[in-house]
Amino acid sequence: MIKTINNKPIIWTISGSDCSGGAGIAADIKTGHSLGVEVCQLITANTVQSSQQLLWINPVDVDVLSQQAQILLADKPPSVIKIGLLANIEQVQWLTALLQDYKKQLPELLCIYDTVGQASVGGCFNTLTLAQLTPLLQQIDIITPNFIEAHSLNGYEYSADKLACQAVTAAQLAKALHQRFAINSVIIKGGHGEDKHSAIDYCLHQLNALPGKQDNQDKIQEPISYQLSAKRLASSFSHGGGCTFASALGAFLAQGYLMRDAFTLAKAYISQGFSASMALSQNRGHQYYGAFEQTAWPTQAQYFPQVIDELSQQYKALPAFNSLDLNGEKLGLYPVIDSLYWLERLLPLGLNLIQLRVKNVSDDELENIIKTAVNLAKPYKTRLFINDYWELAIKHGAYGVHIGQEDLQAADLAAIQASGTRLGISTHGCYEFLLAQQLQPSYLAIGAIFPTKTKDMTGQIQGLDNLKQVLALRPKASEKIAPIPVVAIGGINLERAPKVVTTGVESIAVVTAITEAESTYGITSEQAVDRLIFIINGISYKL
Numbered sequence: 175m176i177k178t179i180n181n182k183p184i185i186w187t188i189s190g191s192d193c194s195g196g197a198g199i200a201a202d203i204k205t206g207h208s209l210g211v212e213v214c215q216l217i218t219a220n221t222v223q224s225s226q227q228l229l230w231i232n233p234v235d236v237d238v239l240s241q242q243a244q245i246l247l248a249d250k251p252p253s254v255i256k257i258g259l260l261a262n263i264e265q266v267q268w269l270t271a272l273l274q275d276y277k278k279q280l281p282e283l284l285c286i287y288d289t290v291g292q293a294s295v296g297g298c299f300n301t302l303t304l305a306q307l308t309p310l311l312q313q314i315d316i317i318t319p320n321f322i323e324a325h326s327l328n329g330y331e332y333s334a335d336k337l338a339c340q341a342v343t344a345a346q347l348a349k350a351l352h353q354r355f356a357i358n359s360v361i362i363k364g365g366h367g368e369d370k371h372s373a374i375d376y377c378l379h380q381l382n383a384l385p386g387k388q389d390n391q392d393k394i395q396e397p398i399s400y401q402l403s404a405k406r407l408a409s410s411f412s413h414g415g416g417c418t419f420a421s422a423l424g425a426f427l428a429q430g431y432l433m434r435d436a437f438t439l440a441k442a443y444i445s446q447g448f449s450a451s452m453a454l455s456q457n458r459g460h461q462y463y464g465a466f467e468q469t470a471w472p473t474q475a476q477y478f479p480q481v482i483d484e485l486s487q488q489y490k491a492l493p494a495f496n497s498l499d500l501n502g503e504k505l506g507l508y509p510v511i512d513s514l515y516w517l518e519r520l521l522p523l524g525l526n527l528i529q530l531r532v533k534n535v536s537d538d539e540l541e542n543i544i545k546t547a548v549n550l551a552k553p554y555k556t557r558l559f560i561n562d563y564w565e566l567a568i569k570h571g572a573y574g575v576h577i578g579q580e581d582l583q584a585a586d587l588a589a590i591q592a593s594g595t596r597l598g599i600s601t602h603g604c605y606e607f608l609l610a611q612q613l614q615p616s617y618l619a620i621g622a623i624f625p626t627k628t629k630d631m632t633g634q635i636q637g638l639d640n641l642k643q644v645l646a647l648r649p650k651a652s653e654k655i656a657p658i659p660v661v662a663i664g665g666i667n668l669e670r671a672p673k674v675v676t677t678g679v680e681s682i683a684v685v686t687a688i689t690e691a692e693s694t695y696g697i698t699s700e701q702a703v704d705r706l707i708f709i710i711n712g713i714s715y716k717l
């Protein structure tokens with residue numbers, strides 16, 4: 175899949191130059207350009223290093239950096255500033271003041287700090303103390319240390335010998351950094367972890383604390399954690415891997431991805447890069463410390479990490495939910511309606527799926543509606559899904575239940591599975607899709623594809639690119655598990671449906687395209703259903 179680039183956000187990298195071309199500015203530029211962002215460079219030091227050794231740092235004068243920032247600010251204002259090597263205290267103080275000022279001028283600005291202290295080839299990039307770095311750390315939104323760096327940023331001793339120091343987990347390290355410096359998002363990279371087979375990255379993220387509309391939450395909540403695991407790949411071409419991860423994260427955030435999705439995409443980009451250099455590395459007997467291989471926007475399922483989450487752990491042994499038994503038929507149009515009135519009108523139309531999504535009715539009324547709906551649907555082939563109310567759906571023998579992310583934790587998935595009730599799950603982006611896919615539901619929904627007035631989906635509009643992205647994350651048909659059908663929802667109408675169909679999605683769910691057909695298109699709801707069925711079946715209809 176080729177990612178459509180409609181605009182290019184600007185990222186500044188404030189970082190050192192590595193003359194061997196692996197790390198620092200070189201990694202940031204290669205990464206940014208491969209992921210569709212423009213990269214401005216403020217070089218903090220001209221280092222003398224190779225794949226073997228670090229010889230010299232050569233800091234750049236803050237006057238030069240200051241003039242570069244000044245000339246660029248009006249011309250190419252950044253949406254993300256990615257910070258790497260800072261060579262001395264003057265640079266730290268200059269940058270601290272700069273970020274304080276820019277945050278007032280650019281309220282949406284995100285600052286990512288990839289702490290660079292020790293050189294991987296041996297030697298030290300600076301002798302900055304924690305006390306000297308603290309004012310800067312307080313201006314940072316996202317920090318991406320590895321396990322060892324996270325220790326020193328917390329002022330903890332690190333030793334590979336577990337008996338010699340107190341064992342601290344990535345979760346504890348992240349929490350301590352989050353609290354100590356009020357950093358919104360702390361990602362502890364697992365590259366130096368003990369697990370020989372997988373690298374687990376941990377992210378602690380304060381929802382809605384990032385500037386702008388990054389997360390669709392009104393008030394600040396407890397921070398949330400995300401954990402991603404990727405297979406360790408045998409490549410020694412890792413020089414600049416840390417810089418690449420932080421730049422990739424910045425590139426995805428600058429393009430509007432939520433932290434959980436930017437984190438997932440950045441991890442996939444890293445796995446893809448390692449995979450691309452495995453043969454090169456093998457040719458060199460895995461001895462040569464080559465430059466990390468920057469590739470392209472990751473799209474293939476094989477490079478995406480596994481989401482580790484309480485839910486996926488809790489239901490690890492749960493069998494797959496029953497399938498929709500389509501016998502090769504298309505899933506097709508999926509009306510989501512809110513009353514028995516609509517159900518009675520749509521049932522005779524021969525659709526495969528209908529969802530009853532009732533909100534704001536009393537408990538008694540609700541149970542009556544669900545019971546009646548299940549009975550009404552019985553004589554028809556249409557599979558009736560009940561939104562939200564999984565207990566009532568089981569009690570009254572509904573074909574299926576649809577559950578959103580908010581209700582997923584509280585629902586008893588084992589009870590739903592044991593009752594044979596089918597399960598559909600809402601997802602909003604690749605992180606949630608990967609997580610929900612592990613639960614093997616009967617279908618997965620992704621939305622909102624377009625802005626919709628039916629539900630507040632601020633910050634969660636996926637567009638067609640993300641729809642294509644998640645469709646590619648399913649196991650290939652050749653693999654043992656059949657891909658789970660995907661339903662696209664949100665703002666889909668008669669004009670937009672043909673484009674949605676071209677993504678190859680199995681079903682399109684709509685509310686207002688049917689219920690408001692008359693006012694929008696001057697046709698009856700039944701005619702709107704007919705036209706949508708026509709479009710979904712492969713031939714787009716000229717209105």
Ligand SMILES: Cc1ncc(COP(=O)(O)OP(=O)(O)O)c(N)n1
Nearest residue numbers: 561576577578579600619661663683
């Ligand atoms: C097919 C389909 N997709 C998504 C949703 C949204 O479900 P949820 O996230 O639980 O939000 P509410 O519908 O409950 O507001 C859906 N109902 N159907």
Ligand SMILES: Cc1ncsc1CCOP(=O)(O)O
Nearest residue numbers: 621626628664665684685686
């Ligand atoms: C319930 C829901 N979930 C995601 S978007 C959406 C609303 C879809 O309504 P419409 O088809 O009118 O945009």
Ligand SMILES: [Mg+2]
Nearest residue numbers: 562577578581
């Ligand atoms: Mg719901």
